[in-house]
Amino acid sequence: MTKSYRRRRLVVATALGAVLMAAGCTSAVDQADQAKANASAKEGGTLTVAQANDAQPESFLSPALGNITAQYAVFETLTQIDTKTGEPKGVLAKSWTMAPDYKSMDLELRDDVTFHSGRKMTSADVIYTIQQVQNPANTVGTRFIAEQIASATADGDHGVKLTFKRALPNVFDLFEIMPIVDQETFANYKDGKQVVGTGRFTWQSWTPGGKLELAKYPGYRDAKNTHLDKIEIQVITDPTAELAAVRSGRVQYAMSLSTLDTRTLSGEPGYALVKSGGAAQELGFDVTQAPFDNELVRQAVHYAIDRDRIVDQVEGGQAEATALPWKTSTPGYDAKQGERYTYQPEKAKQLLAQAGVNGASFSVVVPDIPESVAIFEIVQNNLKEVGLNATAQVVSTTDYDQRIAQRNLGAPAFLMRCSNALSPASAVVSRPELVADKNNSHFTSPEYTKVVDALTGALTDDAQKQALANYNDYFLDQAFALPVLTRSTLSVRSAKVDGITSTIQGFINLDTAYLTD
Structure with a gap:
């Protein structure tokens, strides 16, 4: 994160009556980047990704190596920290108001979000997710931050009021890695047969130790900017085999090459280095x-x-x-x-x-x-x-x-x-x-x-x-x-794919990735 956000997280507002508000709208820079991507993107197609670690559907609430490429394609969080400005920006949260003493917060959620089942997301899903993070049985790493939330109550279908046990200026760190889960199907996530999120891609099928298949969610609120039809994540545990798969063109994005192979390949024509987290x-x-x-x-x-x-x-x-x-x-x-x-x-x-x-x-x-x-x-x-x-x-x-x-x-x-x-x-x-x-x-x-x-x-x-x-x-x-x-974290993409970004926590974001030919 940039220093400006760090500082704002740590300093109590000088004017005691002031509140911190941030809108979840898209910036002019983001809009320009999106327009540029849309102009060069090939619509449709399948992006094939290789990674050494298998998907871990039981661990979406706690960062896991196996979920680093799929998580933000299938799920969304309340906010994300902008990797350029260091400021939080809304994803599922439309806006928020933080109390001057950092001991309470009001969230306004988007009203156009649906789960892949077609059900509308409401404040009840956000509260349920917080409760699951707080539940010791789920062994979530960020539970110790979530435990500082004394209460989470609904304010209508799209409002959530949070009170904290102490000043909690770092709550955005929690929001960053807390995907909002579907309370109706969360119990079924573990075996990987039914994984329901709100992201641009749906969880289609998972063959443990083999591959994970994701497909474009046509009901997404901004589906026109989802360029890929499918994402296929292959588990290739041998770095040499992964390198061969990239060179052959069978894989367009490689997550788990050795550091030497990553540097060497990214320096060759037709490939590019991707830095994340x-x-x-x-x-x-x-x-x-x-x-x-x-x-x-x-x-x-x-x-x-x-x-x-x-x-x-x-x-x-x-x-x-x-x-x-x-x-x-x-x-x-x-x-x-x-x-x-x-x-x-x-x-x-x-x-x-x-x-x-x-x-x-x-x-x-x-x-x-x-x-x-x-x-x-x-x-x-x-x-x-x-x-x-x-x-x-x-x-x-x-x-x-x-x-x-x-x-x-x-x-x-x-x-x-x-x-x-x-x-x-x-x-x-x-x-x-x-x-x-x-x-x-x-x-x-x-x-x-x-x-x-x-x-x-x-x-x-x-x-x-x-x-x-x-x-x-x-x-x-x-x-x-x-x-x-x-x-x-270093990875390599073929020049045949672009638009791959990452969150500040290091999760890969394939939301707006696209094939170039």
């Missing part, structure tokens, strides 16, 4: 298990990791080495804090000796993603150099997501790939490795709860900057999660 690659520790119950050992691992080598060899230089879990463009980011743990293997050995640890062996859970496996191989060699023996326990992404949700990774250490698009104030109450209560590392302390509360409660620029600095210092000292790098 952002992620933090981290190594986490279960602080209840030896040897990581000792913070000196955790700090030693920090010094043992050659982050620059990982950035160069795995990411091809398209990433930033950092010991902090935030993008370096985050307002208040302190480069000195981010560089606190440089590659110093001798210092790592000294800390291990001080901790009385020599030759410890342990397993590391690694999601079955080429990037994660490649990062582990370098980490493994780094740790071996300082006397620690790590072995990989590679698990499927579905198994990995379940372990994350259950807060039980099943090993003393684990590699994580976490979205870092959220503001720090939202991240520390939603990212599973950062929350103060029941994080993946089983780390807890009164001091950590205190710095998290201070960060989420800061409402002025100065207070936010100080709270973030204090949080970072404590996070770096305790070292229960070890950020390695942050990066944008």
Whole structure:
């Protein structure tokens, strides 16, 4: 997000009687972009997408890798953050009014939205969705933000009144990744046979491990600007096979190529690079298990990791080495804090000796993603150099997501790939490795709860900057999660397709994608 929106989220209105209002209309820039796309777009056709991860229809309320391309084609959210301006813009919400103290909000919904069943969306569906996000049984990452909503009541069919337990300027982070679900069919989403949303495309069929087929929804309120007839998402787990599929023309958009192949292919005639969202690659520790119950050992691992080598060899230089879990463009980011743990293997050995640890062996859970496996191989060699023996326990992404949700990774250490698009104030109450209560590392302390509360409660620029600095210092000292790098997500499209965009959270938006010939 841009700094302007960050600041507005964090600063209480200076005029106490003022309210924040934003209309959900389309800007002149958006209209110009749309007109340009319409002029060059080929109507109809099927876009074929390749990704390594299978769809996860049980996880639409909580970001999942398997849903990164389909979710915003089938579903819509109340608002989205404009990736150019950093300001929230309406999607299903037509307008909103935020109270000056950020403790209540009135939403006005669009009155022309229908689910794919043909039923009109109403305020009851928004309230139902909020309740499902709040329900612990659904294990939704943003539940900790949603739990701050004390009440959600209908004001007619297209009005929703929200009251918050505390000031909640980061509510737009919740709206961004909370697709509005159909209360009549939500219970059927899990098996993937009946998935009903409000987006431009309907969920037609899903063959687990094979492919997902989406089709244009003719009843969409703006169907004339939906150019594709169909979207076919194929699951190709082998990056080499995915590369071959793109080169042959069988696939027009590839999500899961290796970083090297992505950079190489995108530089060739007929292909283009697509950047989206952002992620933090981290190594986490279960602080209840030896040897990581000792913070000196955790700090030693920090010094043992050659982050620059990982950035160069795995990411091809398209990433930033950092010991902090935030993008370096985050307002208040302190480069000195981010560089606190440089590659110093001798210092790592000294800390291990001080901790009385020599030759410890342990397993590391690694999601079955080429990037994660490649990062582990370098980490493994780094740790071996300082006397620690790590072995990989590679698990499927579905198994990995379940372990994350259950807060039980099943090993003393684990590699994580976490979205870092959220503001720090939202991240520390939603990212599973950062929350103060029941994080993946089983780390807890009164001091950590205190710095998290201070960060989420800061409402002025100065207070936010100080709270973030204090949080970072404590996070770096305790070292229960070890950020390695942050990066944008890279994918490749053929020149035969255009109009692919992404949300600020990194979900791919195929809404207005089109074939060019």
